[in-house]
Amino acid sequence: MLVKVLAFAGFREILGKERELEIKEAATAKELLAELAQVSPRFKEAAFDESGALRDYVLLMINRKRIDPILDLSRPLQEGDELAIFPPLAGG
């Protein structure tokens, strides 16, 4: 099935603004992120820590609705879903 990834700020520099990905039926957000990490080592380094866990400050949304990275990452995605990923900016 086809899903869309929308990246912001630092992630956009790595992944581009948006990309469509073909993933297996009912794949989870976690599996989608793992696939992106496999395709892009830079994304892997930016989004995951040394232990392989998603960095805790990374914000995720599915279809523009905020998801809890602990509770909702294993929820199956559906055809056409849009996963948005962005890091908070901190500079002033």
Add this chain to the structure above:
Amino acid sequence: MLNDSEMNRYSRQIRLFGEEGQEMLLRTSVFIAGAGGLGSVISLYMAAAGFGKIRIVDCDSVELSNLNRQILHANADVGRPKAKSAYETLTGINPEIEVEALVETISEDNIDQLLQGSHLIMDAMDNFPVRYLLNRAALQRKIPLFHGAISGYQGQATTIIPGKTACLSCIFPRAPPATTFPALGSTCGVIGSIQVTEAVKYVTSAGKLLENRLLLWDGLNGCLEEMAYGRNTACRDCSDREY
């Protein structure tokens, strides 16, 4: 009542929100946390627009590497406290308002004192620990917090109204790591200007605020997007508050 000089000085924005709106701005005390890239833009536009009392706080001195973006300070200010040059620049732009510029490190110990009398808080910080402190103080005092942050070509802004919108900790539960971020003056210009626009709208009750909307500016691609969000019922800072 506005005097002749004020009528003249603010004539172009009186066309927008009337003498009444201008009087509201003149009666508003603002707290600006930081006199760096965002703080420069925010304080310059707020002083020029005639926010009646501006208290700006920064603990640092001006460095040469600040001058690409921190337009409150001039080359001759290198080595001087930012608060001092901020005071001179802001009173130079508008001697008809009250400016207080303090060399202080914002902390748990002095935040209450620093916010005394302020009606709104402008976030011009460069780190999340102090932003969380400002957020808690805004919630406690029930005054709005106008958030902004930048990195390179990217920026974000939102308006936090205690009791009505999500708070900063609802949106960003965990701080990104502290790092020396790339900074472009014009990105500070975009985000700081949005924050001031929000404050003007809030004070004059105009338009639609960035409530529960995080505005994301991508200067590199020239696009502005927004993300909707809501209160986090388990938020460590606002979930146990009754309004």
